[in-house]
Amino acid sequence: MNVNIGNVSIKKTAVLAPMASVADRAYRLMCKKYGASYLVSEMVSAKGICYSDRKTAELCTVTDEERPMAVQLFGSEPDFMAEAVKIVLQYNPDIIDINMGCPVPKVVNTGAGSALMKNIRLASEITESAVKSAGNVPVTVKIRSGWDSEHINAVEMAKALESAGASAVAIHGRTRQQMYSGKADWNIIREVKSAVKIPVISNGDVTDLKSCIDMYGQTGCDLVMIGRGSYGNPFIFREIDSYFSGEVYTPPTVSEKMNVMLEHIRLIISMSEKTEALAMHEARKHASWYMNGYYGSAKFRGRCYQLSSYAEAEALAEEFIVLQKSRES
Ligand SMILES: Cc1cc2nc3c(=O)[nH]c(=O)nc-3n(C[C@H](O)[C@H](O)[C@H](O)COP(=O)(O)O)c2cc1C
Incomplete structure (x- = not known):
């Protein structure tokens, strides 16, 4: 409609x-x-x-x-x-x-x-x-x-x-x-x-x-x-x-969520006229929001506010996924 x-x-x-x-x-x-x-x-x-x-x-x-x-x-x-x-x-x-x-x-x-x-x-x-x-x-x-x-x-x-x-x-x-x-x-x-x-x-x-x-x-x-x-x-x-x-919705897994977070960060960097490091300042709050509500997320969210490159965001996302998966098993 x-x-x-x-x-x-x-x-x-x-x-x-x-x-x-x-x-x-x-x-x-x-x-x-x-x-x-x-x-x-x-x-x-x-x-x-x-x-x-x-x-x-x-x-x-x-x-x-x-x-x-x-x-x-x-x-x-x-x-x-x-x-x-x-x-x-x-x-x-x-x-x-x-x-x-x-x-x-x-x-x-x-x-x-x-x-x-x-x-x-x-x-x-x-x-x-x-x-x-x-x-x-x-x-x-x-x-x-x-x-x-x-x-x-x-x-x-x-x-x-x-x-x-x-x-x-x-x-x-x-x-x-x-x-x-x-x-x-x-x-x-x-x-x-x-x-x-x-x-x-x-x-x-x-x-x-x-x-x-x-x-x-x-x-x-x-x-x-x-x-x-x-x-x-x-x-x-x-x-x-x-x-x-009327479609079935499947919530994202933690890996999917982190991939979407990284996609969002790439967009922020590519659309910014600033350097990657400065664009990452903009991306920090978004990264921390994607990690909200999970085990140990307070510590990770704090670390999001230290991010100054895309590579660091990738590494943090990987660590986050490993932590969440270790809780599942
Ligand atoms: C960070 C932030 C920025 C906002 N900026 C605007 C704005 O530019 N224009 C506007 O009409 N409302 C603005 N709002 C209000 C939101 O559009 C919305 O009315 C409000 O957050 C309540 O909706 P929610 O409970 O779904 O967040 C802003 C809200 C927040 C939290």
Whole structure:
């Protein structure tokens, strides 16, 4: 089954959440290869784009393997947003997403990200101006449940964004105040789903197939979005995709997992403009995530943060496999 966001058709399985400094192109491609049906870029500053920030081109580029994919913008000024959308269109994104959920002070203090949950009128104006600029490219918005527990206004916000021309809303069921802690509130997502006609993408605390099925069941959402549950675990998308396609899913063995980790590290190195040693700094956290949850993984995860070459990663993976196999026998 597919879900249509404007003219973009997305398989109803699970989609990858935007994650700055984590879900870069290498990460997105790994998730796509293992079944993520839709990808979103790391957030990009609308104002930064207008002033042709050095990192813009890299952040906005959409390769064919990543499609369907959205480029996500954040900003607090309708005019800059309109201008930024025009620039981003040169990169041919399938969808343009606007970030109205980011809780970090650096973004919130400029009036962008989740600060817009406190200013629905401005949020609507920003959306309207993006929609006007985007032509037939759909514009979506990612929101939170509200600013804090006293101000849960996702329903009102989603309705206003729908009226402003948004083609879908993604909702992370936490308030800004919660940042990333506590539990995501799926009830508010269900309320949003019943209040709007546009597709609703549901997000927060999906970590495996069961929570994905529960999320679909409890919220009635159109698509489920997964962030941290995909850390070192692109297989989560395969498991979900297999379930919805009626195929048998076999979890990866430790050797398979280490091979995928090494494949991911090779991608990071090949896509980096930096030296192998510096690219390995980027790869360290990913390597440690792939080793999560196994016997002795705390020690190995610590060693991941010492890695400075691909050869060292290979040797560490080999040692990890030997340790896990010795436990099996
Ligand atoms: C490291 C990190 C970076 C994130 N960056 C973004 C971002 O750039 N744009 C955005 O809309 N959300 C961002 N988020 C929020 C996620 O998209 C998602 O809403 C949140 O992690 C909750 O989903 P989860 O429980 O599946 O992780 C980020 C989250 C994390 C952990």
